[in-house]
Amino acid sequence: MPGLRSKSLLTSAALALLLTASAALAQTGPLTGTGKPGTKSLVPMPYNANPEVALNIDVSRRQPKIGEMVELCFSASRTGYVTVWDVGTSGRVARIFPNQHAGTAASATQVNGGQRYCAGTDGDPFAFEVSGPTGQDELYIVWTATAELQPQRADFATAAELSAAFEDLKRKAPDSWATFKTAFEIVGPDGPVAPPLPPPQNGGASPPAPLPDAAPAPGQAPAPVPPASQTTAAAGAQVYILAMGSNVKPLTKSNQDAAMFVDGFRRLFSVPSSNIRVYNNVYRAQFKEGMEWLRERAGPKDFVVVYYSGHGAQIPDDDGDEADGLDEVFVTYDVEGKARPSADDLVRDDEYAAWVNGLQTNQVLSVIDACHSGGLTRGVGEVVMGANPKFYVVPNLGPQAAPVAQGNGAVMPVAMRSLAPAVTRAKNTPKGTTLAAAREDQSALEAETGSLFTLALLETLSRERSGTMADMFALTSRMVEARTGSRQTPVMVGERTVAERITIQP
Missing domain, CATH: 3.40.50.1460 (Rossmann fold)
Structure with a gap:
């Protein structure tokens, strides 16, 4: 299971909504040039730091391990409609809030300005479970003045598709939408592992002497x-x-x-x-x-x-x-x-x-x-x-x-x-x-x-x-x-x- 998944806690059935990263992000891209699977490419997304709408989103663990549960908390300083999207580590994108386990079919959640909301907590009918593979997971929160400005789809095959779905926002009034992005690192059961440094091929450097x-x-x-x-x-x-x-x-x-x-x-x-x-x-x-x-x-x-x-x-x-x-x-x-x-x-x-x-x-x-x-x-x-x-x-x-x-x-x-x-x-x-x-x-x-x-x-x-x-x-x-x-x-x-x-x- 890639990235995060929301899992219903109402029944014992595995009602899993896969929250996965875009195919573009899963490809071996030009970002680091390592040539290893999972290296992320740069995918541009619409961005608007609307000065009238302060957005924030936090994840309860900075480096969660695969299999651990996390909580998400977010807020908007202005009343409107919010969606939270997960650009995970395996190749797809999905909306994690609202989701199919939240008890609503709405494509966006109405929020009150200045109020902090948390999802995946003890009182919710769902939880967020961290799944593999390891790597950087990104959260993209979008605020709009009306629900109609939000995409109606809940998942996309690639981050490029998500970007295209939000492309129309750039043509809307700047005060009618806002975005914010954060990220966290999914690690294995033994914690983060630093990549090895290639051994030097040259003899040394001058000056000076030790x-x-x-x-x-x-x-x-x-x-x-x-x-x-x-x-x-x-x-x-x-x-x-x-x-x-x-x-x-x-x-x-x-x-x-x-x-x-x-x-x-x-x-x-x-x-x-x-x-x-x-x-x-x-x-x-x-x-x-x-x-x-x-x-x-x-x-x-x-x-x-x-x-x-x-x-x-x-x-x-x-x-x-x-x-x-x-x-x-x-x-x-x-x-x-x-x-x-x-x-x-x-x-x-x-x-x-x-x-x-x-x-x-x-x-x-x-x-x-x-x-x-x-x-x-x-x-x-x-x-x-x-x-x-x-x-x-x-x-x-x-x-x-x-x-x-x-x-x-x-x-x-x-x-x-x-x-x-x-x-x-x-x-x-x-x-x-x-x-x-x-x-x-x-x-x-x-x-x-x-x-x-x-x-x-x-x-x-x-x-x-x-x-x-x-x-x-x-x-x-x-x-x-x-x-x-x-x-x-x-x-x-x-x-x-x-x-x-x-x-x-x-």
């Missing part, structure tokens, strides 16, 4: 590194790696991204574990602690790599240095579960630049797998099924600042801005080279096996035998652009010389 291991640093240390004989490097220089993940919902792969990145780069540079810090679900205080560790440890000749995977966001500028009045921020794990996160729960771009610029070395490579601009946080457009945008719309900021967006919660703008610091703004531009996951007008995407930019960068580094990091990044950018149909194009900003000095050797 030194013998010292006492383990605080934080999460990886396994011992391979022999250093593969790397010829600048004498006396060391590499330091700070890697951070933040699985703020609906993201589930950010911590895995950080672990895979560290595994790839420590092998590439033969980095001792004492020179590495990894933070899973990083909090703001840990982010700052890690940067302080780099400031104290890395000398003028050393090389620093800072990696972050998670959401980016925008909040009102606090010091007047932003032309658009907004600061880009890293969304640390402080915000998880908070209805009103404050600015103190985030890391501003100005702060990050100050921390980087305070390092003793100028050789800094920032690798940012996030996006930092809301783009179309209001308005009609498309959202893709098969991947999660890594942008967080701060739902209701605390007293330090006004809300950024009053629309659809914490996900789903169409156009985004990556952390690509403007060269004309020295204050919030970190020194060194920044490898950003997407252009200003795009989203950085997380797929079933990890974030696309990180996966592609590691794949490139494991395959190519020679060249500079700048060369590796150019190949990575083209790979991501091709696999996403030009929906995501990584960009390099800052001083290219840092990336050009890193040489991959056979």
